[in-house]
Amino acid sequence: MIPEDNRFESDPADALPEDPGLPEGWYADAPDGADPATVERLTELLRGHERAGRGWAGSGEDDVLVEVSEHGLAMRENLVVRDRDGRIQAWGSVHDRAEGRMLFVHIVDRDIDERAADACSDALFTWAEAQARSVGAARGLAEQQIDTGAFADDERQHGWLLDAGFRRVRTWWQMSRSVEAAEAELVPDPARWERKGVVFRLVERQGDGLPDVEDLRAVHDVLEGAFTDHFNSAEETLQEFVHRLREDPGHRWDHWWLAELEDGEPAGALVGTVSESATGPDGSYVSYLGVLESARGRGVATGLLRTIIADAASRGRDRVGLEVDADSPTGADGLYTSMGWGTKYVTESWHRDVTVQ
Structure with missing residues (x-):
């Protein structure tokens, strides 16, 4: 499923x-995502950004390719700033995430001098604002949101965001839970099991290995319904949803689960991914967990979480991660804490609304 043309x-x-205000001899252009040297340098920048913001780097080249590959460019655009020697010193990426919501990646090398870094940052923000107007106009909007993130302890990034007119709108706890081999027995079978009238099962697969379209539609509908009143929820088409999630380097169809009531009516869904590690066992990650309001209080969320924990244990993985809204009134963090999750680091969402016309 490939979405509409790039906007x-x-x-x-x-x-x-x-004149974007860059140092003499510096210039901006679009990176070549097919060039290994470019991908290597962007990975270096991303990992340096992570180390400065949270103390350690976790991303790799696959994460960069999500942004700059030919496939990724169906819904994205990228800009790099090069010094007079042609070396990339800053990188921006915009993602047409859903109607009214544009994601923005903003990374500047940590080793260049302050004046050059500020100039690079300004150029990235100017470019992102123009892209927001472009995508907003293509969608027929009067206002387009730019949504970007920052690590909670990254004061340099916070200063730039404030100066560019962004506001801090949300805090997110990035949580992790260790997994023991014995927890493979938490549920009878992660592929399908039942508890108190609720069936937990993997999405069905066809002969070619692709998932059943109706199951995909059910997962999408459950998540759209479950997150309607959540912070910054933006409606996505099924096409946009599937295309975006398949871009994740950790995407696996056998990590998508549905929870159904006695009559076969979908009640909850969990989309998981693989968190690969170069130095130890892989982990699992809860990308999405949603339960329809009509089914809450029946242990659906707990059952889905137990399922991915058991699945991770059966695969020899040592952890399951997830993100939780620290400001959510639902109290979801209480469930996660009670099941063994703890906060590993903290991130923030920063927004700016751009007038399109």
Whole structure:
């Protein structure tokens, strides 16, 4: 499922002023996602950004390719700033995530001097604002949101965001739970089991290995319904939803579960991914967990969490991660804490609304 045509300005010259204010000899252009050296340098920048913000790096080249590969560019655009020697010193990426919501990646090398870093940052923000107007106009909107993130302890990033007119709107706990081999017995079979009239099962697969379309639609409908009143929820089409999740380097169809009531009516869904590790066992990650309001109080969320824990244990993994809204009134963090999750690090959402016309 590939979404509609890219709604962004693909030529940096159309999204930047003639003089973007960069140091003499520095320039901005679009990176070549097919060039191994470019991908290597962007990975280096991303990992340096992570180390400075939270103390350790976890991303790899696959995470960069999500942004810059030909497949990723169906819904994204990228900009890099190069010094006079042609070395990439800053990188911006925009993602047409859903109607009214544009994600923005903003990374500047940690080793360049302050004046050059500030100039690079300004150029990335100017470019992102122009891209917001472009995607907003293509969607027929009067206002387009730019949604970007920052690590809670990254004061340099916070200062730039404030200066660019962004506001801190949400805090997120990035939680992790260790997994023991014996927890493979938490549920009878992660592929399908039942408890108190609720069936927990993997999405069905067809002969070619692809999931059943009706099951995909059920997962999408459950998550859209479960998150309607959640912070910054933006409606996605099934096409956008599936395309985006398949881009994740950890995507696996056998990590998608549905919970159904006695009559076969979908009640909850969990989309998991693989968290690969270069130095030890892989982990599992809860990308999405949603339960319809009509089914709450029946142990659906607990059952789905027990399922992914058991699945991870059966695969020899040592952890399950997830993200929780620290400001959510639902009290979901209480469930996670009671089941053994603890906060590993903290991130923030920062927003700016751009007038399109």
